[in-house]
Amino acid sequence: MSTTYESGDAFEPATEQAPAPDTAPGYDTTGGRVFTVTGGDWDSITLDPSHETERIVVNMGPQHPSTHGVLRLILELNGELIEEARCGIGYLHTGIEKNLEYRTWTQGTTFVTRMDYLSPLFNETAYCLAVERLLGITDDIPDRASVIRVMLMELNRVSSHLVCLATGGMELGALTAMTFGFRERESILDLFEIITGLRMNHAFVRPGGLAQDLPDKDDKGQDIKVRIQQTIDLLRKRLPDTANLLVDNAIWMGRTSGIGYLDLTGCMALGLTGPILRATGYPWDLRKAMPYCGYERYEFDVVTQTSADAYGRFLIRLEEMNQSLRIVEQCLDLLQPGPVMVDDPKIAWPAQLAIGADGMGNSLEHIRTIMGTSMEALIHHFKLVTEGFSVPVGQAYEVIEAPRGELGVHVVSNGGTRPYRVHFRDPSFNNLQSVAAMCEGGQVADVVAAVASIDPVMGGVDR
Amino acid sequence: MSEPTTGPSGPTGDRAGAGPMPGTPTATPGAAGGPEVVPIGAVDLGLTPSVTAHETIGVRKGAFGSAGAGDTSGFGGLIAPIVMPGPSERPYGGDFDAIADELELALADAGVPAESAIERVVVDRGELTFFVAREHLLEVARQLRDEPGLRFELCHSVSGVHYPGDPGRELHAVLHLLSITHKRRIRLEVACPDGDAHIPSVTSVWPSADWHERETWDMFGIQFDGHPAMTRILMPDDWPGHPQRKDYPLGGIPVEYKGATIPPPDQRRSYT
Numbered sequence: 060m061s062t063t064y065e066s067g068d069a070f071e072p073a074t075e076q077a078p079a080p081d082t083a084p085g086y087d088t089t090g091g092r093v094f095t096v097t098g099g100d101w102d103s104i105t106l107d108p109s110h111e112t113e114r115i116v117v118n119m120g121p122q123h124p125s126t127h128g129v130l131r132l133i134l135e136l137n138g139e140l141i142e143e144a145r146c147g148i149g150y151l152h153t154g155i156e157k158n159l160e161y162r163t164w165t166q167g168t169t170f171v172t173r174m175d176y177l178s179p180l181f182n183e184t185a186y187c188l189a190v191e192r193l194l195g196i197t198d199d200i201p202d203r204a205s206v207i208r209v210m211l212m213e214l215n216r217v218s219s220h221l222v223c224l225a226t227g228g229m230e231l232g233a234l235t236a237m238t239f240g241f242r243e244r245e246s247i248l249d250l251f252e253i254i255t256g257l258r259m260n261h262a263f264v265r266p267g268g269l270a271q272d273l274p275d276k277d278d279k280g281q282d283i284k285v286r287i288q289q290t291i292d293l294l295r296k297r298l299p300d301t302a303n304l305l306v307d308n309a310i311w312m313g314r315t316s317g318i319g320y321l322d323l324t325g326c327m328a329l330g331l332t333g334p335i336l337r338a339t340g341y342p343w344d345l346r347k348a349m350p351y352c353g354y355e356r357y358e359f360d361v362v363t364q365t366s367a368d369a370y371g372r373f374l375i376r377l378e379e380m381n382q383s384l385r386i387v388e389q390c391l392d393l394l395q396p397g398p399v400m401v402d403d404p405k406i407a408w409p410a411q412l413a414i415g416a417d418g419m420g421n422s423l424e425h426i427r428t429i430m431g432t433s434m435e436a437l438i439h440h441f442k443l444v445t446e447g448f449s450v451p452v453g454q455a456y457e458v459i460e461a462p463r464g465e466l467g468v469h470v471v472s473n474g475g476t477r478p479y480r481v482h483f484r485d486p487s488f489n490n491l492q493s494v495a496a497m498c499e500g501g502q503v504a505d506v507v508a509a510v511a512s513i514d515p516v517m518g519g520v521d522r
Numbered sequence: 523m524s525e526p527t528t529g530p531s532g533p534t535g536d537r538a539g540a541g542p543m544p545g546t547p548t549a550t551p552g553a554a555g556g557p558e559v560v561p562i563g564a565v566d567l568g569l570t571p572s573v574t575a576h577e578t579i580g581v582r583k584g585a586f587g588s589a590g591a592g593d594t595s596g597f598g599g600l601i602a603p604i605v606m607p608g609p610s611e612r613p614y615g616g617d618f619d620a621i622a623d624e625l626e627l628a629l630a631d632a633g634v635p636a637e638s639a640i641e642r643v644v645v646d647r648g649e650l651t652f653f654v655a656r657e658h659l660l661e662v663a664r665q666l667r668d669e670p671g672l673r674f675e676l677c678h679s680v681s682g683v684h685y686p687g688d689p690g691r692e693l694h695a696v697l698h699l700l701s702i703t704h705k706r707r708i709r710l711e712v713a714c715p716d717g718d719a720h721i722p723s724v725t726s727v728w729p730s731a732d733w734h735e736r737e738t739w740d741m742f743g744i745q746f747d748g749h750p751a752m753t754r755i756l757m758p759d760d761w762p763g764h765p766q767r768k769d770y771p772l773g774g775i776p777v778e779y780k781g782a783t784i785p786p787p788d789q790r791r792s793y794t
Contacts, residue, residue, distance in 0.1 A: 148755060148756065149754075149755060149756040149757060149758070152756040152757065154765060154772075156741075156766065157765055157766055157770075157772060158772070158787065160772075161772055161787040161788050161792075162787065192647055192648070193647065195647065327675050327676065328728075328729045328730065329729060329730045330676050330677060330678065330728065330730025331730075332676075343702060348702075348705055349705055349707075445793065446793035447793070452604060452605060452606055452607070453606065453607050453646050453647060454606075454646075454649075454651075454683075454696075454709075455647055455649065456649060456698050456707070456709060458678070458700075458707070465678065465700075467678055467679050467698060469679065469681060469698065471683055473579060473580065473582075473604045474582065474604055475582075476793055477792070479683070480683045480684075480766075482679070482681040482696075484678055484679035484681075484698070484734075488733065488734075488737075489679075489730060489733070489734070491733075492729075492730060492732060492733050521756055522756075
């Protein structure tokens with residue numbers, strides 16, 4: 060269909076209000092008149108003044124790119140104003156806690172590392188600390204294992220915060236921040252690959268210590284300590300780039316300052332921890348307050364801001380990365396040769412890993428040694444790996460400071476070789492409860508900034 | 523707390539004392555996989571009543587935990603109770619005595635007798651646990667939060683544990699509290715029977731418990747009375763059953779790998 064206008068014709072509005080082509084007629088329900096709209100101009104529907112007070116319910120997610128994975132936000136809007144904001148979660152529920160009850164205690168690390176996939180080493184360490192408390196071997200963990208755990212966790216904190224800044228920047232339109240963030244994260248993941256064999260999902264921290272020691276050399280034949288120091292230097296050089304892009308950026312400040320405000324009272328009521336709590340000016344950091352893994356030995360500052368908004372949380376994450384690098388450097392100084400597994404053959408796996416034809420696996424040379432040494436050693440190895448070790452009856456709760464807040468692990472044993480119950484108190488799960496408090500009364504566009512400042516990881520929320 | 527113990531029951535349980543007993547039936551092969559938990563009433567354990575008072579959560583049969591095969595070891599008749607750490611005697615050590623004293627005083631001031639509110643106190647592995655009677659949970663929670671000497675500002679987590687082998691107390695809600703003021707943690711444990719799975723909600727004291735209680739309802743079927751919206755949170759709204767309960771199957775399908783078929787995890791041979 061085509062319409063031609065002759066020159067000189069004045070455009071005359073239609074005398075009758077024809078319905079716009081993209082409007083739906085709507086239908087009445089007990090809750091009011093409902094319109095289903097998939098596009099077009101809202102004004103063409105709200106011509107009737109009786110519609111002006113109507114609220115719109117918008118489902119943002121679970122496939123929306125700016126909601127950090129599969130978070131579904133149910134927003135009740137009045138124009139651009141958020142009247143109510145609710146979260147729908149569970150889209151990434153994989154039943155990890157249930158699955159753990161059907162695996163040995165050691166196999167558990169393979170599962171928990173996949174929960175909050177941006178901070179795998181925190182999940183593993185928290186789980187292993189809890190199992191070690193149940194076993195009563197907390198004080199027997201070799202010093203080298205604790206130092207390496209701290210070093211890996213702090214590197215992981217940097218890589219996790221980098222993703223937060225990168226995706227948060229992308230969601231607000233700062234695409235260069237995203238490319239910078241992922242580029243720098245890659246250098247840490249390379250380091251993880253050299254040390255643990257995998258970029259993510261490491262299962263490197265095990266009950267009793269570590270799966271194996273640091274390698275002597277990196278992939279270029281350099282000493283591993285030199286390589287770690289190089290990565291620190293590289294990050295020290297590059298992290299200011301991201302900071303320079305955003306810290307004094309008027310657009311970035313306009314999008315984040317005063318957005319997602321939540322003060323100390325709100326944080327206490329909603330149980331918020333991590334950068335959100337520290338953005339209210341309260342210096343609560345478990346690494347200082349209730350140290351674990353020997354954190355009392357390291358020198359670092361607890362970063363706080365007083366603005367209690369998304370911008371403050373952004374500044375905290377920036378500075379926490381520098382503090383983490385400080386800790387990693389101190390770890391390099393503290394590293395002394397020694398065992399990385401508890402000296403208890405009933406718990407420590409007599410295993411060494413090597414790259415074989417079908418990928419990483421038990422070192423065939425090591426197995427040959429075991430088989431050649433004694434029959435009893437072989438039986439012991441077999442039983443420990445297939446049956447696992449028994450953990451005395453009881454329960455334990457361990458909490459560590461993860462990048463997003465306090466990560467708690469509750470483990471219950473009935474004396475068997477498998478967990479009776481494992482529960483992860485993931486910081487993202489708890490912190491997402493604050494979406495309503497942060498977003499209601501604000502604009503739709505600010506929801507994105509507020510959620511990004513919570514930095515939820517749905518793998519940890521849904522488990 | 524109310525009943526005296528004949529002796530401390532260690533975390534490993536009194537295994538030697540309950541060794542192979544004459545007259546007990548030989549263990550019959552149960553379903554393959556999963557810990558075999560038998561209600562404590564089903565077998566005579568020959569234990570003193572104080573030990574069986576809500577710390578025994580089941581019995582372990584055999585020495586190697588492999589069910590589904592014949593008794594080739596000769597240890598199949600071995601029966602050992604699974605005993606959770608029992609009540610502790612004072613002094614509890616560290617800050618724990620101060621916390622218990624403060625709580626008892628606060629409860630007395632509030633007109634709640636501590637003996638009926640706190641069922642027992644367990645100190646195990648450096649952690650303090652109060653077993654709270656569910657009818658007094660809200661009052662205990664309020665005192666723990668508000669009393670200056672206690673000040674547990676954060677309800678860190680609420681989760682559940684299912685003990686089908688503990689008749690009358692099958693479902694436990696476990697609350698972990700954190701005091702930022704005093705840098706302390708404690709655990710509250712509240713039990714309820716499967717047939718009457720109701721526990722008062724602590725959301726009026728700690729709003730942060732909201733989602734945690736919904737998850738516990740979703741996974742265990744414990745209803746938290748007074749919760750503003752007791753709906754499922756992880757599973758779909760119309761999901762049948764509560765997945766974390768021990769009687770809920772894990773599910774899964776056999777997987778073929780290089781010609782061999784591997785059964786799902788809950789049907790593999792296991793050594794629990």
